[in-house]
Amino acid sequence: MWPPRLRVGPFRRGAFTSRLRSPRLTSQLGLLLAVAFGVCFLTGLLSHLIQHPPSWFWWPSRPVWLYRVTQGLHVATGLAAVPLLAAKLWSVFPKLFAWPPFRDPVHALERLSVLVLASSALFQLVTGVLNIARWYDPMPFGFIAAHYWTAWLAIGSLLVHIAVKLPIVRRALGATPRPTHGDGLSRRGLLAAVGATAAAVTVATVGQTVRPLRDLSVLAPRRPDTGPQGLPVNTSAAAARIVVPVDFRFLLVGPRARHALSLADLAALPQHTVSLPITCVEGWSADARWTGVRVADLLALLGEPGATVLVESLQADSPYRSSTLAPPHARDPLTLLALRLNGEVLHPDHGYPCRLIAPNRPGVLQTKWVSSMTVVSP
Structure with missing residues (x-):
């Protein structure tokens, strides 16, 4: 338990009362986020290799639309990951204030890996959005190198996190869902809301790649038919x-x-x-x-x-x-x-x-x- 003098704000007893949080919800959100991050990482790595090819790399000239698809996927999955990451962090937020901070060296390493994962994921999404908007003033560093190396940090810590949490995820997804009571939002409703938000973000931006959706993409920073x-x-x-x-x-x-x-x-x-x-x-x-x-x-x-x-x-x-x-x-x-x-x-x-x-x-x-x-x- 926290010492009495620190039981204020988010540290006070009963600060987090939502019944929606559960290992099952966290696992479901984590799987969705892992898929989005995985696709985003692989397509981003491909783009980096095309732009900075090592001696062993080969990239074809046909089909002519291939890079259009892979880079469109990269940006779309990166933007869709924003609400997914926000919901995932919300689902585990109370654990950030657990006391003691760690129980043993193994637990300390696990907590450190979570810190690295959360920090690198937030860095990637924030800098990616800034790059899409071509707003580089808040970034006092080279975007390309920072985004590339932090991507490796994020995907590495994600794989470690999955390996550590896999038994918990399997148990949580295999268990019978615990019902939630009250008039508020259900866990299924929360997942639907998060999914709908990710879909809305995608539709509101992907029109800069998928031409039939361009009139719906009100958040896209570029319209394909503007300019000289x-x-x-x-x-x-x-x-x-x-x-x-x-x-x-x-x-x-x-x-x-x-x-x-x-x-x-x-x-x-x-x-x-x-x-x-x-x-x-x-x-x-x-x-x-x-x-x-x-x-x-x-x-x-x-x-x-x-x-x-x-x-x-x-x-x-x-x-x-x-x-x-x-x-x-x-x-x-x-x-x-x-x-x-x-x-x-x-x-x-x-x-x-x-x-x-x-x-x-x-x-x-x-x-x-x-x-x-x-x-x-x-």
């Missing part, structure tokens, strides 16, 4: 401090040849129009028609079909000022050095004078304001 030429913009030309030289030349560099092509030279090459979605890591995606020169045709000018290509931008200071185009994308006929968008010359905010567009890649790798392509390996 009907596409959203994350970084404008002004924000990126882009200055296009009057005598702009696109540099095409290979081990045996080098070409400096003006916009007129690029326009004189065979032009192709493709319909491809552009998908942002923040969850929104939008379809568009792109017109330009196939990257495979540009590589043919160098005699290097299907090579690995470094694509560089006029943007000076950005972690995404360049991207690497792997062979599956470099040789795909849908991959373009785009000059036009939806039938119009590229707007500066969409990458004028030319930009990369390739199937099944994150938007941050669809390099804008392209200045050069260099073969880095045949």
